[in-house]
Amino acid sequence: MYTQALNQKDVAPAAGPAEDPERLARFEARVAAEDKIEPNDWMPAAYRRTLTRQISQHAHSEIVGMLPEGNWITRAPSLRRKAALLAKVQDEGGHGLYLYAAAETLGTSREELVDQLLSGKAKYSSIFNYPTLTWADIGAIGWLVDGAAIMNQIPLCRTSYGPYARAMVRICKEESFHQRQGYEIMLTLARGTEAQKAMAQDALDRWWWPSLMMFGPPDAESAHTDQSMRWKIKRFTNDALRQQFVDATVPQGHFLQLSFPDPELRYDEEAGHWRYGAIDWEEFRQVLAGNGPCNRERLEARRRAHAEGAWVREAALAHAAKRRARRAAERQAAE
Amino acid sequence: MSETPMPIWEVFVRARAGLAHRHAGSVHAADAEMALQAARDTYTRRGEGLSLWVVPSAAITASDPADRDSLFEPTADKIYRHPTFYEVPDDVGHM
Numbered sequence: 001m002y003t004q005a006l007n008q009k010d011v012a013p014a015a016g017p018a019e020d021p022e023r024l025a026r027f028e029a030r031v032a033a034e035d036k037i038e039p040n041d042w043m044p045a046a047y048r049r050t051l052t053r054q055i056s057q058h059a060h061s062e063i064v065g066m067l068p069e070g071n072w073i074t075r076a077p078s079l080r081r082k083a084a085l086l087a088k089v090q091d092e093g094g095h096g097l098y099l100y101a102a103a104e105t106l107g108t109s110r111e112e113l114v115d116q117l118l119s120g121k122a123k124y125s126s127i128f129n130y131p132t133l134t135w136a137d138i139g140a141i142g143w144l145v146d147g148a149a150i151m152n153q154i155p156l157c158r159t160s161y162g163p164y165a166r167a168m169v170r171i172c173k174e175e176s177f178h179q180r181q182g183y184e185i186m187l188t189l190a191r192g193t194e195a196q197k198a199m200a201q202d203a204l205d206r207w208w209w210p211s212l213m214m215f216g217p218p219d220a221e222s223a224h225t226d227q228s229m230r231w232k233i234k235r236f237t238n239d240a241l242r243q244q245f246v247d248a249t250v251p252q253g254h255f256l257q258l259s260f261p262d263p264e265l266r267y268d269e270e271a272g273h274w275r276y277g278a279i280d281w282e283e284f285r286q287v288l289a290g291n292g293p294c295n296r297e298r299l300e301a302r303r304r305a306h307a308e309g310a311w312v313r314e315a316a317l318a319h320a321a322k323r324r325a326r327r328a329a330e331r332q333a334a335e
Numbered sequence: 336m337s338e339t340p341m342p343i344w345e346v347f348v349r350a351r352a353g354l355a356h357r358h359a360g361s362v363h364a365a366d367a368e369m370a371l372q373a374a375r376d377t378y379t380r381r382g383e384g385l386s387l388w389v390v391p392s393a394a395i396t397a398s399d400p401a402d403r404d405s406l407f408e409p410t411a412d413k414i415y416r417h418p419t420f421y422e423v424p425d426d427v428g429h430m
Contacts, residue, residue, distance in 0.1 A: 041400045090380070097377050101361040104343070110363055111340055167360070174381070310338070316365035317339055323366065 059099035129292030142182015
């Protein structure tokens with residue numbers, strides 16, 4: 001989840017040397033010819049920085065994304081729902097790990113990447129700063145948030161950096177279960193009692209706009225996508241992906257007999273697209289700036305988990321060192 | 336950073352008997368045993384494999400991409416290494 005990092009401006013370190021124009025030209029030609037770039041290949045410093053930021057923030061999003069859903073594991077309404085939710089949250093942990101592994105191939109250590117998240121220097125997707133108030137939110141997240149994630153992630157399977165593309169292929173394969181389990185929850189509620197139906201409607205009302213914001217600012221405002229598009233890190237613009245998501249999702253919502261919280265939503269016969277109303281970009285900016293409903297809580301939870309796990313990491317390393325020393329002593333004694 | 340970095344391991348998965356192990360990604364773990372457990376949880380949640388290898392990343396020696404031409408280019412002009420280089424009359428049948 002997702003490509004919000006690509007909307008940030010890349011800032012080169014002050015004393016960065018200029019790129020060798022010949023190597024840069026060769027690199028650009030390779031990318032233009034759809035050749036994949038692999039970890040040890042030469043790449044421009046800005047490409048490395050942009051990808052490190054993008055992949056690590058994608059990883060952070062997966063890890064922070066475990067929190068809003070983890071909130072409901074112990075209160076899932078049946079064993080079937082509980083097993084599915086547990087598996088989904090576990091997948092998100094796995095996706096975070098594939099992505100950290102891909103980011104590390106660019107030369108930044110896992111410890112540094114995690115540090116950047118915990119210190120607040122690195123961002124994660126805006127969507128995870130919203131609370132999960134009712135069980136229906138778990139349905140809405142699977143259906144809408146994972147649905148938006150899939151739209152964003154499928155083109156990333158063809159991104160120019162090999163390790164990122166390979167991680168995305170695995171992630172996309174696993175992600176479709178997430179969306180289907182969410183939609184199934186929504187369908188069950190929508191066909192249930194009046195109270196259940198109202199709960200589903202309330203969840204759609206609260207998650208719809210934040211899901212549209214996941215694709216990032218409108219194209220007119222995201223000037224930094226040009227280079228990412230040329231380097232084939234990003235394949236489609238924010239608005240193109242957002243439209244694709246709306247077109248796919250609106251009929252699914254109508255099947256549920258729910259309504260979207262957008263009085264301007266209408267079908268444009270001629271273009272074959274669903275047209276949506278204005279997005280509140282001020283809300284998006286506030287959430288990115290750290291002022292969303294749950295920003296503080298999410299970061300607190302990650303910091304606490306990291307601090308409370310420190311003794312386990314230390315003990316594992318100490319145990320491994322002790323066993324290594326013992327084996328070495330045994331070998332010496334045997335000689 | 337005050338914390339000791341956790342060693343990194345490359346993970347290889349054999350999807351089924353008869354296939355070679357294939358690189359899947361990497362994990363961090365204090366020792367080989369824990370690396371295997373982490374690899375199992377990370378890379379085989381859906382029956383992707385029947386066997387795992389974990390190798391300390393530092394133990395892998397890789398060829399340098401800059402040497403690609405000198406290493407691999409010379410084979411491109413040795414077309415006599417391919418069966419299609421040799422002419423056999425059609426009457427001989429499939430060979």
